[in-house]
Amino acid sequence: MKLQRERxxxxxxxxxxxxxxxxxxxxxxxAAMAEDSDVDELLAALGYKVxxxxxxxxxxxxxxxxxxxxxxxxxxxxxxxxxxxxxxxHYNPSDISTWVDNILSELNGPPPVSSPPLNAPAPLEQQKxxxxxxxxxxxxxxxxxxxxxLSTRRPAQVYDLEPLPAVNVTRARGRFAYSSDPQMDVVDxxxxxxxxxxxxxxxxxxxxxxxxxxxSTASNLPAVVVDTQEAGICLVHALLAxxxxxxxxxxxxxxxxxxxxxxxxxxxxxxxxKVAAYFAEAxxxxxxxxxxxxxxxxxPSFDSVAFDDMLHAHFYESCPYLKFxxxxxxxxxxxxxxxxxxxxxxxxxMRQGLQWPALLQALALRPGGPPSFRLTGIGPPQxxxxxxxxxxxxxxxxxxxxxxxxxxxxxxxxxxxADLEPSMLLGKNSDDCGGAENEPEVVAxxxxxxxxxxxARPGALEKVLGTIRAVRPRIVTVVEQxxxxxxxxxxxxxxxxxxxxxxxxxxxxxxxxxxxGRDQVMSELYLxxxxxxxxxxxxxxxxxxxEAVEQWRERLTGAGFESVPIGSNAFxxxxxxxxxxxxxxxxxxxxxxGSLTLGWHTRxxxxxxxxxxxxxxxxxxxxx
Amino acid sequence: MRRPEEEEEEEEEEEEEEERSSPGWRRIPINDNADLLAxxxxxxxxxxxxVAGCVCRLWSALGRREAVWEAVCYRQVAVAGxxxxxxGTRSVVAALGGYRRLYRLCIGPALDRLAGVxxxxxxxxxxxxxxxxxxxxxxxxxxxYERLGGGGGRQQQQQQQQPRPTSLLFLGQPVDVS
Numbered sequence: 001m002k003l004q005r006e007r008x009x010x011x012x013x014x015x016x017x018x019x020x021x022x023x024x025x026x027x028x029x030x031a032a033m034a035e036d037s038d039v040d041e042l043l044a045a046l047g048y049k050v051x052x053x054x055x056x057x058x059x060x061x062x063x064x065x066x067x068x069x070x071x072x073x074x075x076x077x078x079x080x081x082x083x084x085x086x087x088x089x090h091y092n093p094s095d096i097s098t099w100v101d102n103i104l105s106e107l108n109g110p111p112p113v114s115s116p117p118l119n120a121p122a123p124l125e126q127q128k129x130x131x132x133x134x135x136x137x138x139x140x141x142x143x144x145x146x147x148x149x150l151s152t153r154r155p156a157q158v159y160d161l162e163p164l165p166a167v168n169v170t171r172a173r174g175r176f177a178y179s180s181d182p183q184m185d186v187v188d189x190x191x192x193x194x195x196x197x198x199x200x201x202x203x204x205x206x207x208x209x210x211x212x213x214x215x216s217t218a219s220n221l222p223a224v225v226v227d228t229q230e231a232g233i234c235l236v237h238a239l240l241a242x243x244x245x246x247x248x249x250x251x252x253x254x255x256x257x258x259x260x261x262x263x264x265x266x267x268x269x270x271x272x273x274k275v276a277a278y279f280a281e282a283x284x285x286x287x288x289x290x291x292x293x294x295x296x297x298x299x300p301s302f303d304s305v306a307f308d309d310m311l312h313a314h315f316y317e318s319c320p321y322l323k324f325x326x327x328x329x330x331x332x333x334x335x336x337x338x339x340x341x342x343x344x345x346x347x348x349x350m351r352q353g354l355q356w357p358a359l360l361q362a363l364a365l366r367p368g369g370p371p372s373f374r375l376t377g378i379g380p381p382q383x384x385x386x387x388x389x390x391x392x393x394x395x396x397x398x399x400x401x402x403x404x405x406x407x408x409x410x411x412x413x414x415x416x417x418a419d420l421e422p423s424m425l426l427g428k429n430s431d432d433c434g435g436a437e438n439e440p441e442v443v444a445x446x447x448x449x450x451x452x453x454x455x456a457r458p459g460a461l462e463k464v465l466g467t468i469r470a471v472r473p474r475i476v477t478v479v480e481q482x483x484x485x486x487x488x489x490x491x492x493x494x495x496x497x498x499x500x501x502x503x504x505x506x507x508x509x510x511x512x513x514x515x516x517g518r519d520q521v522m523s524e525l526y527l528x529x530x531x532x533x534x535x536x537x538x539x540x541x542x543x544x545x546x547e548a549v550e551q552w553r554e555r556l557t558g559a560g561f562e563s564v565p566i567g568s569n570a571f572x573x574x575x576x577x578x579x580x581x582x583x584x585x586x587x588x589x590x591x592x593x594g595s596l597t598l599g600w601h602t603r604x605x606x607x608x609x610x611x612x613x614x615x616x617x618x619x620x621x622x623x624x
Numbered sequence: 625m626r627r628p629e630e631e632e633e634e635e636e637e638e639e640e641e642e643e644r645s646s647p648g649w650r651r652i653p654i655n656d657n658a659d660l661l662a663x664x665x666x667x668x669x670x671x672x673x674x675v676a677g678c679v680c681r682l683w684s685a686l687g688r689r690e691a692v693w694e695a696v697c698y699r700q701v702a703v704a705g706x707x708x709x710x711x712g713t714r715s716v717v718a719a720l721g722g723y724r725r726l727y728r729l730c731i732g733p734a735l736d737r738l739a740g741v742x743x744x745x746x747x748x749x750x751x752x753x754x755x756x757x758x759x760x761x762x763x764x765x766x767x768x769y770e771r772l773g774g775g776g777g778r779q780q781q782q783q784q785q786q787p788r789p790t791s792l793l794f795l796g797q798p799v800d801v802s
Contacts, residue, residue, distance in 0.1 A: 361764075362761075
């Protein structure tokens with residue numbers, strides 16, 4: 001089938017949009033349409049064989065048609081317009097010249113029709129009321145044997161008058177609805193359908209456009225000025241359409257959509273552009289699936305832990321999410337440690353240890369003096385044999401010595417948390433200060449953005465939760481992204497991720513980083529890698545399996561933990577912290593069922609919660 | 625600075641001056657009474673105190689006293705709990721770098737940031753628009769930690785690789801009170 005050949009042709013790679021044209025041409029040659037290379041490539045790719053020599057002629061005719069339609073004294077005469085549209089059946093796309101002649105003749109005959117359908121506003125309005133007048137990709141596909149390439153970069157005027165046979169109308173309309181439409185009639189003409197998906201709306205009234213079978217195209221020819229808002233909505237539609245195409249396995253459609261997304265993204269500014277670029281890249285990776293590079297398929301190859309830590313550090317500086325996480329967890333731990341003389345903290349993601357100086361200082365200042373403090377840090381293996389964990393421990397020890405807190409440290413290297421055993425964590429420190437051995441040691445487990453990685457391997461989370469239970473902690477602090485990026489279908493995941501990361505990037509922009517764009521860029525890169533993992537990877541590679549706090553609640557209560565409400569002190573401290581950030585107005589701290597969430601405007605982005613082993617276990621320490 | 629004889633003269637003259645000047649007024653040469661001066665300076669805000677430190681050597685020396693800055697800090701922040709200025713706090717803060725540094729790096733920029741917010745939003749800003757001492761100390765401790773060099777074998781490199789502490793950058797440029 002032509003479809004197959006075309007798919008192969010398009011998958012030949014990123015030659016870009018214009019590269020598709022010669023492929024199409026070769027097919028047309030096969031279809032015994034004897035063509036010379038005189039054909040204009042742009043239009044040929046769309047299925048219109050127009051000799052370059054005829055272009056001027058055709059353009060002139062189109063202009064005439066436009067003027068004829070535009071100069072109507074009977075403006076907004078819908079009936080006439082749609083009679084014209086319905087009657088003007090375009091049967092042979094290879095013959096634009098004749099077609100435009102037809103239009104002109106009809107126009108000059110009957111009274112001139114309403115406002116120029118060639119401009120963006122009118123067709124949409126018309127089409128809102130008369131959905132039949134959708135551009136007829138489907139129709140053309142059914143009539144001609146040429147498969148249209150999958151881009152919408154054609155002059156708007158060419159398509160606006162094409163009628164659509166009633167057959168595919170409803171399906172097309174369903175296609176254009178914003179992702180809320182779950183049922184897709186994905187049957188045989190799926191490639192056609194998916195091609196129609198990509199049409200963008202160029203709405204004058206953007207509010208109504210999202211639900212409409214938006215049809216007119218946003219032309220991306222350099223000479224045309226694209227309204228940014230229209231392009232923005234186009235961009236979102238294109239992203240969702242691409243995700244859907246990927247889910248259906250229609251890689252050809254997805255491929256062209258990705259290219260379109262890239263171009264559309266360039267017309268946007270600020271956060272939207274960056275988000276779209278990252279998502280486009282992730283989609284491209286998913287589509288092309290480069291061969292695995294050291295196991296990290298589809299993700300940037302510099303997976304070195306040091307690089308990751310560096311990005312993490314920049315993310316820590318530029319926005320309040322991690323600081324919020326640390327401060328809230330510290331407050332919870334501090335309250336849980338009240339009155340105990342020996343404390344032990346187990347940190348599942350040690351990194352640079354930025355969370356602990358504040359806790360050490362708070363413990364040093366607490367009434368009654370500081371306890372003796374033990375820290376167990378878990379970290380990933382370092383490729384270059386440097387012992388980052390030990391260095392961090394040393395630094396913390398120095399700090400603790402400065403403020404005179406008795407400090408002991410132990411680092412564990414583990415590529416996955418599931419490799420940990422309770423005995424390792426609890427390991428008796430026999431060289432304690434003598435008398436203190438009689439005192440009970442209270443344990444806190446802290447996990448900041450670490451648990452979700454365990455969901456990639458079945459059974460890993462259960463094992464880790466079991467390990468935590470075995471350690472008998474007094475408090476477990478869990479901070480996770482507040483989003484469900486582990487949902488059922490790829491499309492759901494994609495949509496959710498798109499919303500989440502758009503808000504994240506917005507907050508980075510709105511935060512107005514005074515320290516310079518470098519932090520922001522690094523933070524965006526940090527988030528971009530997450531995006532890449534969420535979108536492009538599957539199976540064990542997809543480590544960023546975020547889940548919402550409700551889902552974690554289910555998991556944790558199912559594993560024998562119960563929720564500890566986070567107190568008002570933490571809330572106040574978080575609010576104060578946020579007030580200090582430059583974009584402080586946009587951030588919101590909310591309390592939800594005992595957990596604190598930090599979000600940007602109305603969207604919570606990160607959630608901190610506290611847990612303890614459920615009181616069913618007959619353990620005196622587990623009761624408050 | 626007056627010569628010692630003049631000082632004594634002044635003090636002897638004080639009672640006479642008291643009779644001379646209007647009742648209730650007692651002229652005290654402030655520069656002779658360093659503790660009193662320190663007490664007064666401790667009631668200023670940070671910027672004014674820094675400016676005051678430029679007046680003369682005595683004032684500059686007083687303006688560097690930790691006790692003065694401690695008073696300034698405590699006036700500017702909301703302190704939760706009864707232990708306002710306990711000895712424990714003092715030693716911890718001293719270990720971390722001192723109250724003057726605390727003000728310069730954390731409290732000052734934070735207050736500036738909040739003042740900016742208040743300006744933008746008007747006086748009816750939302751409730752939690754103040755800096756608490758615990759928060760300031762937490763941020764201060766993180767900054768101090770970042771300034772620590774690497775440990776162990778990298779001791780020698782510490783001079784060259786002075787780590788650039790970045791955790792407080794979000795507060796903007798620190799108030800320079802040096």
